Amino acid sequence: MQTSSSGRPLDDVVRRELYLAGLPHADAVDVEIASTALASELVERARTAGRTVILSAHTMERTPPADTLLPLIDRAVAMGADVTKIAAMARDIEDVRIMLALTLAARERGIVTLTMGAAGTLGRLLLPAAGSLLTYGHVGTPTASGQLTVAELAALMRRLFDLASS
Numbered sequence: 001m002q003t004s005s006s007g008r009p010l011d012d013v014v015r016r017e018l019y020l021a022g023l024p025h026a027d028a029v030d031v032e033i034a035s036t037a038l039a040s041e042l043v044e045r046a047r048t049a050g051r052t053v054i055l056s057a058h059t060m061e062r063t064p065p066a067d068t069l070l071p072l073i074d075r076a077v078a079m080g081a082d083v084t085k086i087a088a089m090a091r092d093i094e095d096v097r098i099m100l101a102l103t104l105a106a107r108e109r110g111i112v113t114l115t116m117g118a119a120g121t122l123g124r125l126l127l128p129a130a131g132s133l134l135t136y137g138h139v140g141t142p143t144a145s146g147q148l149t150v151a152e153l154a155a156l157m158r159r160l161f162d163l164a165s166s
Contacts, residue, residue, distance in 0.1 A: 012038060020045070028052035030085065033076050043080040054112070056085035063088040063095035063115070066102050073106050083133060085112040090120035090146070099123055100130055107131025120146035125156055 010018075012035070019042055023029060029046045031039045033055045046053045055076035057069075069086055076084040084106070090096050096115055100123075103113045113132045115123030124146065128135045136143070137153035148156070 016041070023049055023051065026051060028054055028083075030054040030056055033057045033072060033079065033084075036079075039079055047080065052082045053080055054083045054085050055079055055081035056087065056112075059088045060116070061089055063090055063098050066098050066105070069098075069102050070105065073109060073111065077109065081110075083110045083112060085114070087114040087116060087144070088120075089117045090115035090123055091117060092119050093122075095119060096123045096126065099127060103127050103130040103132050114144075115146065116144045117146045121148065124148060124153060125160060128157070129160070 015035075016038055019029060019031070019038070023042075023045060029042055029051055031042050031054070033039065034057065039055060043053050043055075057072045057076075069088075072086060073084045086099075086102065088095065088099060090099065096119060099113050099115050103111060107130065111132060112134050113123070113127045114120075114136065115127065124135050124137075135153065135157075136147060137150035138147045139150050
């Protein structure tokens with residue numbers, strides 16, 4: 001949770017209080033890797049509460065090269081992540097390929113990879129097939145470009161995964 005409903009960044013103090021208020025009610029906590037101080041505190045508190053720790057990075061402008069993204073996974077693990085989540089804006093099929101390569105390289109370590117944008121819609125289906133632990137579909141209003149509705153995503157995944165298991 002980095003922004004308010006108005007789209008403005010939340011103050012770190014407000015973010016901390018929201019995380020702490022929600023932690024007893026959550027199965028997992030997802031914190032940005034770049035929020036080092038907040039992540040350090042929340043990882044410890046989440047561990048004490050028996051919660052899953054997801055540490056994430058989002059690149060909203062473009063998909064960086066895989067050799068830039070792989071160290072983020074190492075950093076997240078060193079910070080205490082159970083799962084690392086990397087979300088990137090996919091401008092074209094090459095960006096989806098980069099995220100696919102990242103997923104394949106890190107799938108044994110517990111990774112979530114997501115692609116955003118019109119080109120990223122394909123990644124919403126492809127990356128879970130390659131080992132990403134989850135994908136997102138929206139109910140109502142998309143929270144990122146390229147998201148399918150939950151109904152569309154479920155229907156496509158059932159169809160594709162049924163074909164793959166045949």
